[in-house]
Amino acid sequence: MNVIKNTLKRILPPIFRQAYRKIQYKIFGFEATFKGMNTSDIFDKIYNDGIWGKDEFGRSTSGSGSHSFDVVKPYVEAVKTEIKTLSCATIVDLGCGDFNVGKNFIDNCTKYVACDISKIILEQNQQIYQYENLEFNQINLAEDELPKGDLAFVRQVLQHLSNREIKKFVDYLNEVKPYKYLLVTEGLPFEKGFKPNIDKPSGSDTRFLLGSGIELHKDPFLLKYKSKNIICQVNKKMVGANGIIRSTLYEII
Secondary structure: HHHHHHHHHHHHOOOHHHHHHHHHHHHOOOHHHHOEEEEHHHHHHHHOOOOOOOOOOEEEEEHHHHHOOHHHHHHHHHHHHHHHHHHEEEEEEEOOOOOOOHHHHHHHOEEEEEOOOHHHHHHHHHHHHOOOOEEEEEEEOOOOOOOOEEEEEEEOHHHHHHHHHHHHHHHHHHHOOEEEEEEEEEEEEEOOOOOOOOOOOOOOHHHHHHHHOOOOOOOOOOEEEEEEEEEEEEEEEEEEEEEEEEEEEEOOO
């Protein structure tokens, strides 16, 4: 079966590969491991089982997107420039994961609020990272009141959530406007003309398996913004195909 799948990936044109992924999804389902679980339990399981990987000490990580030098370095450099340019005193990290990326910005702000839905990864972080201007909060970004700040990061988080949860998050942003700026980082297919925002259940996988990715200002989410600017973009091999990891800075209306 794996030989057939790999052969089809090689010989099918991109448009047919995308169709093949959708057929797989419809026949075999998606995120079956987490069926019937709430979102908090899903991400606790991901970190408890080390689904995205573990470090040399056996601690769960947030995966290659938070540890690959070629992905993290340009992102950190670009974000530090923006923090300085925008004079951001309070930063809110929505989905901080193992904090391997967020730790780089502690010295660039007055207050850093690192949030995640998983109590397991937060407890791990609290043992490792202790700074006077840093606090960790357990937050479900689709359900809870969000901490206010000048700039919020949502870095490769939304790709793991269902459209229903993302829509609730965006509706909150549009109504409450807790941030001046929102920096969204997502993995996207390299192919032009892909369909964004295809729905999926919440879980460890992403829409890249479906030839899709999250673009927050498009249907069905429709984030309201004054301006948007791509501040960082790197090529990355994802799920057997080429993709990009794009960081888009939105100035919120």
